[in-house]
Amino acid sequence: MSAATKQIRQILKGHRCLDIIGRTFVKSGANMSSEIEKKFALPRRFAGSEKSVWVEYIQLASEYNPLNLGQGFPDFPPPKYATDALAKVATGENYMIHQYTRGFGHPRLVAALAKLYSQLIGREINPQTEIVTTLGAYEALYSTITGHVDDGDEVIIIEPFFDCYEPMVKYAGGVPRFIPLRLKSEVKGRLPSSGDYVLDPNELESMFNTKTKIIILNTPNNPLGKVFTEKELVHIADLCKKWNVLCISDEVYEWLVFKPNKHIRIATLPGMWERTLTIGSAGKTFSLTGWKLGWVYGPANLMVNIQMIHQNSVYTGVTPIQEAAAIGFETELPRLGTDECYFISMPKELEKKRDYTVKFLSDVGMVPIVPEGGYFIIADWSPLESRVDINSEKDKYKDYRFTKWMTKNVGLQGIPPTAFYSVAHKPLAENTVRYCFMKKDENLAKAAEILNKWKNSK
Template structure:
């Protein structure tokens, strides 16, 4: 007998949550849902109303919610990050995941946290104790001091929580403009520091490459070799059912030094001329 234990809510159709489709996935065997906002790789920030739909389903079916919110501070103008745990009835059934690596741009430290009610967190402590065992104490101390420091600077221009998003918005908009000029169709993210790009219009013939790879894998491999520009194939994030829909998308990262973006701009401009 099969059991529907987890619903993973990562990719969305037309960048808007399909409420009817999501509701159809819940049944008496559903135990938990995983959500990711701001989303990677799309960059979508779920609206309060979309999160309320998810919350209502969790409450109706007595389901736990694991909310991946590691990009919570990287929100661009016109959008708001809402923690689903703050919605009525959700605190007691939600684990919220945060990341020091994403919050302070120290990804290599591999530190994060889980926030939730004691009756759920105690089980995560058991998992932690028997898998990772411990994290480096000096790094934990550094993250704690960083959180305290920037908490005191909240609402001020030099608070890192907000200043990074301000800095990255310019880089985001610049990359989107360059990609459009090169004939690609970027999906401008509402949060995070990745941008997915539709490369369909380039009509790049890759028939000479291995047949068993999705188009985006072949495109990225070809682009690295021929254009010296790296990206990630978006189908790496997809399940079997949705992979075909995203074969013409690649993911680029724009949390880069200006000199790196300059080099990418030169490559893309020369590409469009060719």
């Protein structure tokens, strides 16, 4: 064997060794990667929460650039005094306003909130012990639910519900139990109203037992727009008292109620202050959702648990935002109950937007449910089913297929309402879509134009 041949064989042998080493390394790396993925997978208590309708539809909007009536925020300016206040706070001489503030709530803000709600609730609220400000109403819900739900506690959730309620209850070790608002009878000669959707009294009573810890109430309701009546609230209150149950009342849309409906705070009913924690939002109150400022108020003994969760998760809020919001409330407090008050003028403006949206949805063939409050409309799109190729979309639920098809092919985006229902009750919402009408008049007119053009093109 020549020297050259020996050299070639040696090289080939080396390559075989390298190949074996490489394959061994790849296999070892794959095993290591698998072990890492297995050990550091999402904890079981969060399973099922990975998919978010908001993440999915924001991405869809960025890809297709539709007119977006899906997300719930205004696209017009907030009150000038609020933004002026923030600018003044940001550039003022008090440089300490840019440092940490009191953890459970900026002193000036909790003082203003206590003054406001003392009038509305009809009892003196202690700003130091009976209010906690939070990073949005989202954190208010999280701290309230986490602070009061123990392993195995049952929590009654009224459907449709804001989609964070269910996962938050599960994270805390609780057991969600769902009861839907149902159409009480067939509606003839008019459009259905959110007031036509009610809880079955017997079904509601059957939900309560010795394991029931909490009922979550949302009035005005997102996404349906239902404003619970005094009679309905009294029934809920009586059951809470009978079974010693806490009521978490999500009232972020408290000011956005259309006449003749009236927002009644369940904490004002006899025997309910002692067992109610109420959630509020500066984002909804002042049309400033990006400020991410919320609060909880209730009796001091129930606030202790919220304080503990808050201090060990976020600790404190954003000082300049809280200072500016306090100035906003101080501006409105002397106007409370007058036509000058933003809390009075905004729902009047919003009612016009609601009525306009109801009309153009009806004109195109949908059947909107006229909301009593909030800034969303749920509409039945099933009369248009023959005109929509929903089967080109692969989602499980029809409302997802409809909203995606409309986003891509018509240029108008809504949100699928099954996102606001439990798995068992999603069929109740499959033929509907949710639109936000807290938008500029020209954008609502554009939405009407888009739908009319689509209707006439067929």
